[in-house]
Amino acid sequence: MTRPSIASDLCTQCGLCCNGALFDFGPLASEEVPGARRDGLSVLEDNTKYGFALPCPALEAATCQVYSTRPQTCRAFQCKLLRAVEAEDTTLDEATHIIIQTLAALDEVKQQLPPNSSLTDARRWRREEGEAGATATLTASPYLMMALGMLDLMLDQHFRKATERQVMPRA
Numbered sequence: 001m002t003r004p005s006i007a008s009d010l011c012t013q014c015g016l017c018c019n020g021a022l023f024d025f026g027p028l029a030s031e032e033v034p035g036a037r038r039d040g041l042s043v044l045e046d047n048t049k050y051g052f053a054l055p056c057p058a059l060e061a062a063t064c065q066v067y068s069t070r071p072q073t074c075r076a077f078q079c080k081l082l083r084a085v086e087a088e089d090t091t092l093d094e095a096t097h098i099i100i101q102t103l104a105a106l107d108e109v110k111q112q113l114p115p116n117s118s119l120t121d122a123r124r125w126r127r128e129e130g131e132a133g134a135t136a137t138l139t140a141s142p143y144l145m146m147a148l149g150m151l152d153l154m155l156d157q158h159f160r161k162a163t164e165r166q167v168m169p170r171a
């Protein structure tokens with residue numbers, strides 16, 4: 001179990017699992033839906049499957065404003081970096097440095113985003129351009145795609161499994 005002080009020291013300067021950088025979406029059990037709506041989360045519904053959209057509106061300055069009632073998936077999620085610090089494979093200082101670098105990479109992506117667009121939009125453009133191959137009409141600037149590629153490399157290396165892209169793992 002993660003010691004609360006480690007998670008607190010690390011996560012309150014990070015927020016990458018809540019701010020849309022790591023995931024677009026977190027799963028919800030059906031019984032969590034009313035509480036998530038009360039907490040102001042953007043609940044998404046697809047037949048009998050539920051979730052909430054990220055970036056999470058409950059995140060303020062890397063701190064969860066609905067901490068005591070947050071969904072189970074948020075309670076259970078530990079990124080690779082947090083687990084490495086917990087296992088003493090990485091020091092808190094090293095982990096803090098990685099977070100600072102990754103937040104800087106996220107800022108770089110945001111600076112390249114066209115007005116009124118999001119990280120989710122940029123990832124969708126990249127996917128669509130990949131699917132269209134050589135016939136693609138480029139929606140996004142090459143600088144945005146380069147910055148996004150760099151960010152995703154850092155996220156895959158330090159924070160998530162490549163298979164966890166887009167969706168926060170189910171608790």
Ligand code: SF4
Pocket residue numbers: 010011012014015016017018022077078079080081082159
């Ligand atoms: S990505 Fe990891 S270090 Fe950052 S807030 Fe989430 S669990 Fe904490």
Ligand code: SF4
Pocket residue numbers: 017018026056057058059060063064065066067070071074
């Ligand atoms: S509810 Fe809290 S812990 Fe969960 S994604 Fe939102 S800000 Fe993060």
